[in-house]
Amino acid sequence: MAPPATFFEQQHLARRNTRVMVVLFLLAVVAVVASVDAVLAVAYMSGGSRAARHAPGLGAMLAAMPPGVLVAGALGTAALIFTVSAFNVVKLASGGAAVAEMVGARRIAPDTRDPLERRLVNVVEEMAIASGVRVPGVYVMDGEDGINAFAAGWDVSGAIVAVTRGTLETLNRDELQGVIGHEFSHILNGDMRLNIRMLGVLAGIVFIGSVGNFIMRNVRSGDSDSKKTGGQIFLIGLALFIIGYVGLFFARLIKAAVSRQREFLADASSVQFTRNPDGIAGALDQIRASSRGTLIASSQAEHMSHMFFGQGIHVWLGGLFDTHPPLDERIRRVSPRFQPSAYRGKRPPAAEVGEPATGAAPADGAVSGFAAGPQATGRRAADAGTAWGRSAGDSARLVGSAAAAKVDYASRLLAALPPELRELVRSADGARSAVLALILAPKDEVMRQQLAAVSAAGLGGLAEQARSSAVLCGALPRALHLPLIDLALPALKGAAQAARQELLTAIEAVVRADRRMSLHEFVILTLLREQLMPRARPSAAPTRKIADLEAECATLLVLVSQAGGGAGASGDAARNNVRAGAKELGIAEERAAATKLSLESASAALQALKGLAPLQKALLIKGLFAAVTADGTINLAEAEMMRLVGAVLDCPLPPLLEEVDPATLAA
Numbered sequence: 194m195a196p197p198a199t200f201f202e203q204q205h206l207a208r209r210n211t212r213v214m215v216v217l218f219l220l221a222v223v224a225v226v227a228s229v230d231a232v233l234a235v236a237y238m239s240g241g242s243r244a245a246r247h248a249p250g251l252g253a254m255l256a257a258m259p260p261g262v263l264v265a266g267a268l269g270t271a272a273l274i275f276t277v278s279a280f281n282v283v284k285l286a287s288g289g290a291a292v293a294e295m296v297g298a299r300r301i302a303p304d305t306r307d308p309l310e311r312r313l314v315n316v317v318e319e320m321a322i323a324s325g326v327r328v329p330g331v332y333v334m335d336g337e338d339g340i341n342a343f344a345a346g347w348d349v350s351g352a353i354v355a356v357t358r359g360t361l362e363t364l365n366r367d368e369l370q371g372v373i374g375h376e377f378s379h380i381l382n383g384d385m386r387l388n389i390r391m392l393g394v395l396a397g398i399v400f401i402g403s404v405g406n407f408i409m410r411n412v413r414s415g416d417s418d419s420k421k422t423g424g425q426i427f428l429i430g431l432a433l434f435i436i437g438y439v440g441l442f443f444a445r446l447i448k449a450a451v452s453r454q455r456e457f458l459a460d461a462s463s464v465q466f467t468r469n470p471d472g473i474a475g476a477l478d479q480i481r482a483s484s485r486g487t488l489i490a491s492s493q494a495e496h497m498s499h500m501f502f503g504q505g506i507h508v509w510l511g512g513l514f515d516t517h518p519p520l521d522e523r524i525r526r527v528s529p530r531f532q533p534s535a536y537r538g539k540r541p542p543a544a545e546v547g548e549p550a551t552g553a554a555p556a557d558g559a560v561s562g563f564a565a566g567p568q569a570t571g572r573r574a575a576d577a578g579t580a581w582g583r584s585a586g587d588s589a590r591l592v593g594s595a596a597a598a599k600v601d602y603a604s605r606l607l608a609a610l611p612p613e614l615r616e617l618v619r620s621a622d623g624a625r626s627a628v629l630a631l632i633l634a635p636k637d638e639v640m641r642q643q644l645a646a647v648s649a650a651g652l653g654g655l656a657e658q659a660r661s662s663a664v665l666c667g668a669l670p671r672a673l674h675l676p677l678i679d680l681a682l683p684a685l686k687g688a689a690q691a692a693r694q695e696l697l698t699a700i701e702a703v704v705r706a707d708r709r710m711s712l713h714e715f716v717i718l719t720l721l722r723e724q725l726m727p728r729a730r731p732s733a734a735p736t737r738k739i740a741d742l743e744a745e746c747a748t749l750l751v752l753v754s755q756a757g758g759g760a761g762a763s764g765d766a767a768r769n770n771v772r773a774g775a776k777e778l779g780i781a782e783e784r785a786a787a788t789k790l791s792l793e794s795a796s797a798a799l800q801a802l803k804g805l806a807p808l809q810k811a812l813l814i815k816g817l818f819a820a821v822t823a824d825g826t827i828n829l830a831e832a833e834m835m836r837l838v839g840a841v842l843d844c845p846l847p848p849l850l851e852e853v854d855p856a857t858l859a860a
Contacts, residue, residue, distance in 0.1 A: 200381060200593025200844065201811035207383030208807070210451055214391060217450065221398045221443030222274055228436045229270045229401075230263045270401070278397030285393050288728075289346035289353030290330065292389065292500070296491045298332035298355045303684045304619035309361040315607075316370050317354055318680060320377050320466070322606060323599035325592075325836065325845035327724060328679050329354045329380070330686065333361065339485045340364065340476070342502040344376040345385055349843045351728060352380045359485055364476055365543045371473030372502055374463030374595070381593040381845065382462070383807075384455050388500045391451065395444045396496060402437010405430045441495075445514040448499035452516045460527050468597030470528035471536060477503075477524050478533050578826030579850055585777055588818035589811055592844045599847045606676055606848070614665045615680065621688035624681035625696045626658035628721070630666035631674050632703055632714050633659065639707070646706040647699045655699050671713070671829060672850065675836060678717065682724055693725040710792055712756055712830055716837045719796060723841050737804040739778060739812060745798035746813060747785040749838065750774045752795045754820045756834040766824065774820030778812065799841045810844055 198206065285291045293300070301310045314331050321328040329344070332355035339359050346352035354376050356369075364372065379385055408430030463473045480487050480503055487503030488494075498505045499516045508514040517523075524531050581588075607615070617623035629647070633640050640663065647656040669677065685693060700718050704710050710718075739746055754770035768786065775782040805813060817838060821831040832849040839846035 199590050199811065201589075201807045203381075203593070204383040204807035207387050211387050211390060214387070214394070214447060214451055217443070217447045218394055218398070221440060221447065222271055224443060225274065225398055225401065225436060225440050226267045226270045228439045230266045232432045232436060233262055233266045274397040274400065276397070277400040278394045281396040282390070282393035285389055288348075288351045288389065289344075289385075292343075292345035292392065292497070293330075293332045293353055293355050295493045296334055296355075296489070296497065297336065298334045300687070301331045301333055302619075303687070304616070312366060313356060313361060313369065313373075316366070316373050319600055319603045319607065320370075320373055322676055322679060323466070323603040323847060324377055324381060324595060325839060325847045326350075326352065326377065326380060327840065328683050330683055331355075333358060334489075334491070337489055337491070339488045339490075339505075340480045340483060340503065341487045341489060341505060342372050342376055343497065343500040344379045345389060345500060346380070347386055347389060349380055349845050350724060350840065352385060354380075357489075359483075363479055363483065363543055365541045367467075367469055367472040367541070368476040368479060368543075370467050371463050371469065371476050374466040375459045375473060375502060377466065378459035378462035378595065379455070381595065382455070382458065384452075384459075387451065391448060391499060392496055395447065398440035399437060399444050399495070400440075401433050402440055405433025405435070405437050409434060445498075445508060445516075448516050449514050452499040453518055456517050456523070457526060460523055462595050464527050466595035466597065466600060468600075471531070474524045474528040474531045475536055475540065477520050477527075478531070478536060481520050481524075482533075482537075578824065578828040581822045581825055581827045583818075583822070585815045585819035585822065588822065589815040591849075592811075592814055592839060592846055594847060596847065602848055606673065607680075609670075610673060610677065610680075611665060611669075614669070614677070617662065617665065618677060618681035619684055621684045621692060622658065623662075624684040625655060625688075625692065625699075626662040627666055628678055628681050628685070628696065628717075629655065629659040629699050629703065630662040631669070631677070632700065632717055633663050633667070635667055643703045643706045646702040650698055650702045652695055652699050652702075655695060659699070674713070674717070675720070675833060678720065685721075685725060690727065697722060697725060713833065715792060715795070716833050719799070720837055720840055735804045735810075736806050738806065738809050742801055742805065743780055743784070744788075745801045746778055746816070747775075747780055747788045748790060748794050748798040749802065749813075750778065750780070750785050750817065750820055751788045751790045752798075753817050753831065753834050753838070755790065756821065756828075756830045770820040770823045773823035774816045777819040778816035780816075799838070803842055805842070810842055813842075814838070814844060 290300075301307075301314060303314065305311055305314065310331075310333065313333070317331050318328055320326075327350045329346075330353040332353055334341075334355060334357045337357035337359060339357055340363055342354065342356040342360055344352055344354050354373065356372070360369065360372065379388070409427055460473055464470045467473075487501065487505060488507070489497075489501065489505040491497075494505045501517075503520075504515060504517045583591075614627065618627050633643055640660075644656040644660055647653075647659070666677075685696065697718075700714075700721065704714050704718060750771060754767045754774065771785050772782050774780075775785045802810075802813065817835065821827055821835060827849060829850065835849065836846050838844070
């Protein structure tokens with residue numbers, strides 16, 4: 194049996210499906226245009242010239258029409274469709290949040306006290322850390338009683354996850370985890386970008402029918418003349434409505450063709466992620482047993498039907514136009530031996546499950562890289578390197594992977610966070626102070642200097658908050674820094690742009706206070722810039738090749754190689770890393786060795802390499818893994834650097850050191 198497609202192959206397949214969708218869309222436009230011209234021809238012949246009415250045969254009738262009528266109808270209809278589609282694509286530029294707003298979903302505050310919402314947020318956080326995805330925004334559709342969910346966004350880092358109120362109230366934790374695992378598969382497999390494009394593009398071909406429906410519903414009766422006029426207007430509306438059904442036919446056909454097999458893949462990925470086939474099978478069984486099913490009441494359900502976890506609308510000719518496979522078939526594929534009666538008899542109720550939280554052992558924060566980190570008072574065993582038994586190719590296959598062991602590790606990692614600190618990052622102000630405190634030096638004298646620099650930037654209030662948070666953050670093991678930032682991101686992204694910019698300014702002030710930047714500081718600052726600065730919607734799928742960006746690849750290769758060289762090392766380790774990575778990438782070793790590394794060039798290289806095509810990104814990640822694991826080990830600094838690369842390039846990497854218990858990382 195062939196191995197499952199990698200993250201990069203799935204991204205490549207999604208691009209191919211986008212091209213298929215475009216072809217089907219153009220065919221749909223042709224069908225709608227032809228329908229409009231047919232209506233124009235009938236209208237002209239029934240109310241037009243005597244010659245047209247009495248012309249023998251259809252061909253003669255059409256020949257009797259002025260030549261510009263059909264051309265004008267065709268051009269006008271096509272222009273209308275493309276304009277509406279373009280408008281909707283632009284309207285969805287903000288990605289997942291815009292889609293959630295379409296269905297009236299409410300963003301769940303990270304510090305919510307609702308038990309069901311809290312459980313949902315906890316499950317999403319676990320899944321995000323386990324998969325290396327930045328923690329998505331979490332939404333709930335309060336007015337929807339059916340069991341359904343969706344994920345949306347232009348890219349992995351900008352994803353959101355939304356569920357219905359019925360999902361929260363009906364499913365237990367295992368079933369909810371199965372549904373969220375399904376949605377994370379859509380995040381990881383490149384489905385979201387395709388889905389959001391379909392949402393915008395297909396709006397154009399159903400728009401004409403919507404106009405016709407609006408006209409018919411708003412025709413008013415009156416005197417005889419107005420009744421006659423109203424009847425004519427109603428007939429126009431009816432014609433547009435019928436034409437609209439041509440568009441709706443093709444829209445549903447396109448959605449069914451593109452999305453149905455992706456649902457099977459997402460179900461299978463959920464099982465792989467959770468190691469619990471009864472979770473998603475039980476959720477599907479609850480849908481089957483519920484009178485509410487998966488139906489969505491929102492007026493946007495038709496447009497978004499391809500995005501939901503389950504069939505969101507009733508459709509005629511269901512076998513042809515269903516966007517989702519039958520429930521029985523989905524259950525059979527994920528759990529062939531699933532017995533509904535036995536499962537329901539032992540099924541736990543849909544009640545909140547609390548999560549344990551234990552304190553983590555303190556550890557120093559030794560850093561290898563550009564300079565010693567702010568907490569570098571010694572070296573930990575974890576920094577010396579953990580044995581790495583994977584080849585570079587197998588390592589690259591970790592990107593976008595879903596494994597139950599990672600979820601288990603994420604649960605242990607979250608439990609290792611002090612409860613007070615985990616609660617602190619659920620509010621915007623607390624998240625800002627905690628993230629800033631992570632890079633403060635442990636020595637009081639240096640910390641005062643850093644906080645003075647923040648105050649000098651006009652951010653004295655934030656400086657004082659960070660000083661208080663340093664009591665909690667100063668004892669946090671380095672391995673928990675990036676997970677803590679992930680937990681803080683939803684609150685930070687929910688803050689005003691001015692507040693986000695203030696945090697970045699404060700971090701830059703701390704970094705400049707001692708006139709040097711550690712690798713750890715570089716990772717944190719670059720990650721936060723990437724996540725908190727305004728994000729433009731990608732205008733096109735990336736298509737560049739490594740050969741086009743060889744200099745940038747060499748810069749990134751030197752950066753990750755330096756992370757593995759170790760502070761105070763002879764330099765041989767870094768050179769060996771460069772050699773191994775350059776060979777994998779097909780870059781001349783001499784060119785990579787001659788690269789002059791600076792923080793500015795490293796940042797610029799990361800931004801440029803976003804433009805690589807998916808399979809080219811796979812080659813880049815493979816080359817970087819060859820570099821950082823050239824000695825058969827991977828240390829914490831290398832793991833952080835690889836995670837940063839994955840975050841910026843939208844290639845989510847799950848935890849690389851999950852075999853290390855985060856509570857035992859102290860020296």
